[in-house]
Amino acid sequence: MTTTATTLKGQPLDRAAFDSMMRRRMFYTPSFEIYGGVSGLYDYGPPGTSLQSNLLDIWRKHFVLEEDMLEVDCSVLTPHEVFKTSGHVDRFADWMCKDPKFGDILRADHFVEDVLEARLKGDKEARGQTVEEKKKDAKREKKKSKDQQEAVKLDDAVVKEYEEILAKIDNYNGEELGELIKKYDLRVPKSGLQPTPPVAFNLMFQTSIGPSSNLPGYLRPETAQGQFLNFAKLLEFNQGAMPFASASIGKSYRNEISPRAGLLRVREFLMAEIEHFVDPEGGKKHSRFYEVEDIELDLLHRDTQLSGKTTVQKMTIGKAVKDGVVDNETLGYFLARISLFMQKIGIDMSKLRFRQHMANEMAHYACDCWDAELLTSSGWVECVGCADRSAYDLTVHSKHTGKPLLVRQRLEEPRIVQEWDVVIKKKKFGPAFKKDAKAIEAVILATTQEQREKLAKEIEETGKAAIDVPELGKVDVGKDLLAVEYKSRTENVRDYTPNVIEPSFGIGRILFALCEHNYWTRASEGGDEARSVLSFPPATAPTKVLIVPLSSNDKFRPYITKLSQKLRSAKISARVDDSSATIGKRYSRNDELGTPMGITIDFQTVEDGTITLRDRDSTKQVRAEEEKIIAAVRDIVNGDKTWQDIEKELPIFEGQELASR
Numbered sequence: 001m002t003t004t005a006t007t008l009k010g011q012p013l014d015r016a017a018f019d020s021m022m023r024r025r026m027f028y029t030p031s032f033e034i035y036g037g038v039s040g041l042y043d044y045g046p047p048g049t050s051l052q053s054n055l056l057d058i059w060r061k062h063f064v065l066e067e068d069m070l071e072v073d074c075s076v077l078t079p080h081e082v083f084k085t086s087g088h089v090d091r092f093a094d095w096m097c098k099d100p101k102f103g104d105i106l107r108a109d110h111f112v113e114d115v116l117e118a119r120l121k122g123d124k125e126a127r128g129q130t131v132e133e134k135k136k137d138a139k140r141e142k143k144k145s146k147d148q149q150e151a152v153k154l155d156d157a158v159v160k161e162y163e164e165i166l167a168k169i170d171n172y173n174g175e176e177l178g179e180l181i182k183k184y185d186l187r188v189p190k191s192g193l194q195p196t197p198p199v200a201f202n203l204m205f206q207t208s209i210g211p212s213s214n215l216p217g218y219l220r221p222e223t224a225q226g227q228f229l230n231f232a233k234l235l236e237f238n239q240g241a242m243p244f245a246s247a248s249i250g251k252s253y254r255n256e257i258s259p260r261a262g263l264l265r266v267r268e269f270l271m272a273e274i275e276h277f278v279d280p281e282g283g284k285k286h287s288r289f290y291e292v293e294d295i296e297l298d299l300l301h302r303d304t305q306l307s308g309k310t311t312v313q314k315m316t317i318g319k320a321v322k323d324g325v326v327d328n329e330t331l332g333y334f335l336a337r338i339s340l341f342m343q344k345i346g347i348d349m350s351k352l353r354f355r356q357h358m359a360n361e362m363a364h365y366a367c368d369c370w371d372a373e374l375l376t377s378s379g380w381v382e383c384v385g386c387a388d389r390s391a392y393d394l395t396v397h398s399k400h401t402g403k404p405l406l407v408r409q410r411l412e413e414p415r416i417v418q419e420w421d422v423v424i425k426k427k428k429f430g431p432a433f434k435k436d437a438k439a440i441e442a443v444i445l446a447t448t449q450e451q452r453e454k455l456a457k458e459i460e461e462t463g464k465a466a467i468d469v470p471e472l473g474k475v476d477v478g479k480d481l482l483a484v485e486y487k488s489r490t491e492n493v494r495d496y497t498p499n500v501i502e503p504s505f506g507i508g509r510i511l512f513a514l515c516e517h518n519y520w521t522r523a524s525e526g527g528d529e530a531r532s533v534l535s536f537p538p539a540t541a542p543t544k545v546l547i548v549p550l551s552s553n554d555k556f557r558p559y560i561t562k563l564s565q566k567l568r569s570a571k572i573s574a575r576v577d578d579s580s581a582t583i584g585k586r587y588s589r590n591d592e593l594g595t596p597m598g599i600t601i602d603f604q605t606v607e608d609g610t611i612t613l614r615d616r617d618s619t620k621q622v623r624a625e626e627e628k629i630i631a632a633v634r635d636i637v638n639g640d641k642t643w644q645d646i647e648k649e650l651p652i653f654e655g656q657e658l659a660s661r
């Protein structure tokens with residue numbers, strides 16, 4: 001699903017030039033590079049680190065502070081038992097295949113996607129592109145193998161089939177991917193052979209905890225489990241009040257089969273995750289939904305993808321929830337809040353869409369899931385997963401440990417409850433399923449009322465119920481082992497397992513997309529090479545102000561020192577560039593770092609104490625007394641004013657005057 005990427009100003013994005021700038025300016029760099037590097041591991045340099053901490057700061061304010069979330073910081077090292085119970089040991093896997101000749105390891109879905117996309121591209125070329133398009137494609141494809149470039153015209157029906165497969169590529173399991181490889185004779189370009197059939201590869205890094213190696217463990221692949229295991233303590237901390245959310249920012253680790261596309265698929269990455277615990281009764285309403293219901297989102301529904309299309313529907317989140325497109329208010333609330341967050345940090349909103357997961361794609365625990373995807377030069381990339389994890393995690397951990405992970409709600413008036421109840425006939429159930437009995441029982445007990453109603457119907461019609469168990473797949477449970485009955489009972493205290501809505505942010509992917517979305521090139525005045533600019537909003541920009549003295553003249557020093565001190569005490573990050581490069585060069589170096597404002601100290605400063613303030617995007621300048629300029633900088637950084645406001649308030653300064661002094 002690749003789409004041509006453009007810069008902020010609509011120019012075609014030159015990925016090579018962009019990457020080279022990011023490396024040159026040390027936003028990020030391969031880890032252990034002087035030892036040859038390890039794929040999928042990156043270090044952030046000073047601007048990358050600063051950008052990341054600004055993103056996290058905004059994230060904390062936007063989510064944690066705004067919603068009184070309970071932030072925790074849990075262990076990365078996790079004992080085997082936890083991930084066995086959560087289903088990760090058995091299910092947290094991708095499909096892997098191998099080039100039979102050279103032994104290169106491939107991620108099966110990516111392999112199918114790449115070959116089909118290359119064939120479609122070849123078809124497009126064979127059908128005739130404009131000369132301009134051909135040139136562009138040839139340039140982009142230079143690095144690819146001959147096999148992938150071949151311009152072969154395909155039948156219209158085949159093109160349609162390929163497009164349909166690509167639209168639902170995330171929905172195939174290993175067997176189905178294997179069938180696609182055979183059916184369409186998909187070959188690895190390097191060897192010209194079909195790869196081996198896909199096998200599951202677990203993505204968790206295994207280790208052992210302690211010197212005796214008898215406590216096997218894993219590096220966590222998500223922060224969520226730590227939050228679930230602390231649920232009872234967090235509920236108590238919150239004085240029993242529901243709903244509430246916990247949040248956590250921390251590193252996660254996944255042994256990705258083939259890391260690619262820079263920061264987009266790495267093996268160690270920073271996640272920011274929220275677990276919002278909500279009462280499953282009453283339709284998972286959210287008390288602040290009214291605040292966001294008019295926000296419009298681009299939604300890509302699962303049915304659209306299944307029909308082979310990728311057309312989004314623009315819809316307010318209010319309507320989406322009302323029409324059942326998005327399952328419930330709480331899920332909808334977070335989708336809208338994610339969209340507001342993206343806007344705040346400076347994402348190009350025309351490059352954001354929300355894609356619903358298809359049934360097979362959904363994680364084993366989820367009952368509805370939407371990904372916030374951002375368009376990058378690598379196509380649409382999932383940057384935030386927002387899943388309704390139902391009561392799955394709390395239920396399985398509670399079952400396994402015997403510790404209640406429940407909410408006890410004291411009812412003011414006793415109430416008669418009519419509900420679907422599951423009765424497991426233990427005497428027969430245990431012997432029938434032996435070692436699997438526990439796992440099957442946990443899934444049955446975790447079912448919602450709606451699911452139980454369906455099970456009752458299924459048992460009535462077929463004499464058995466097909467239960468989907470994480471480790472085992474579909475298991476048939478006969479009516480001699482399980483009954484699902486509609487019963488009445490009186491309740492004084494209501495115990496329930498909360499459902500969990502989980503927005504899960506990959507900070508590295510967001511950071512990368514943010515850089516691409518804010519990147520553009522400006523023609524230089526001298527006519528030489530175009531200069532790169534990163535137009536981050538002031539709140540996100542790694543450094544807010546550049547201080548440049550006109551020259552290395554000693555007269556400027558006291559002004560630099562004083563100005564730096566004042567900006568420091570106003571908590572505004574500033575850097576001095578007093579190198580010997582021309583002012584133009586120094587400014588353009590900082591345009592590449594995304595520094596939104598520049599202050600120049602020149603001979604007029606020495607005469608009358610005025611300084612200039614330059615706007616990165618328009619390169620316009622104003623001139624005023626130091627205090628006024630500092631106030632303007634503070635207003636821009638705090639988001640109280642824009643550059644356009646400042647231009648109206650302070651006298652415009654023509655830059656050429658600087659050079660003539």
Ligand SMILES: Nc1ncnc2c1ncn2[C@@H]1O[C@H](COP(=O)(O)OP(=O)(O)OP(=O)(O)O)[C@@H](O)[C@H]1O
Pocket residue numbers: 254256263264265266267269271382383384385504505506507508509510
């Ligand atoms: N290998 C990775 N590198 C960087 N970020 C990642 C990686 N895997 C996941 N993430 C981030 O963590 C978020 C939540 O993880 P989740 O488990 O939903 O991802 P996922 O569905 O496994 O991603 P994908 O399908 O792309 O592998 C993702 O939206 C993404 O931003």
